[in-house]
Amino acid sequence: KHMASTQLVDDIIEVIADVLEMEIDEIELDSRIVADLGADSLDIVDMSFSLGKQLSIKMPQKTVMMHAEDILGDANDMLDNDAVTELGAELLRSGPNRYSEEDVYPGKTLAEIFADTKVCHWVNLCTAIKNSGLSGDDLIQQQVKAVLETEAA
Structure with missing residues (x-):
């Protein structure tokens, strides 16, 4: 399911362990960064910055x-209040994090999705950016436009 090289996965897990001051073997691909590993929003910013530096990619702002x-x-x-609609869910599943239908479905709130985002979703994001040669924001913008054009068609 993951098109990431093992080296990339190791690098990403190392960065996450470093930021969260954890041991590498405490972190699994399906560990939820917030819900399981206890990251807060500052940790997430720190992770994003460190991953960008470590992997020489431009993480999305x-x-x-x-x-x-x-x-x-x-x-x-x-969005319907804070919960994603069918389109919102579709956008997130089509994005570079490659959320599954179990991860993201209509009615789930952005806060819940954020709390449930897993290490593998970060691996997917970093891999997609690295492979695309684009900045994270350009890549996301491209993918969002593609979904919206399909919806409009």
């Missing part, structure tokens, strides 16, 4: 939802 909102003008079609 904006989320999939922010990019979609920039394109659409508002988040009404993607």
Whole structure:
């Protein structure tokens, strides 16, 4: 399921362990960064920065939802209160984190999705950015546009 090289996976887990001051063997691919490993939002920022540096990639500054909102003008079609709609779920599943239908489904809140984001989703993101040769934001923007064009068609 993961197209990442083992070296890349090792590097990513090493960075996460370093940021969270944990042992490497305490971190699994399906560990949830917030819910299982106890990361807070500052840790996430730190992780993103460190991964960008370690892997020589430009991590995204904006989320999939922010990019979609920039394109659409508002988040009404993607969010119902804080819960994702069918389109919101589709956007997240089509994004570089490659969320599955079990991870993201209509009615799940962004806070729940954030808390449930796993190490493998970060691996997917970093791998996608590295393979694309684009910045994280350019890659996400491309993927969001593709989904919105399909929806509009």
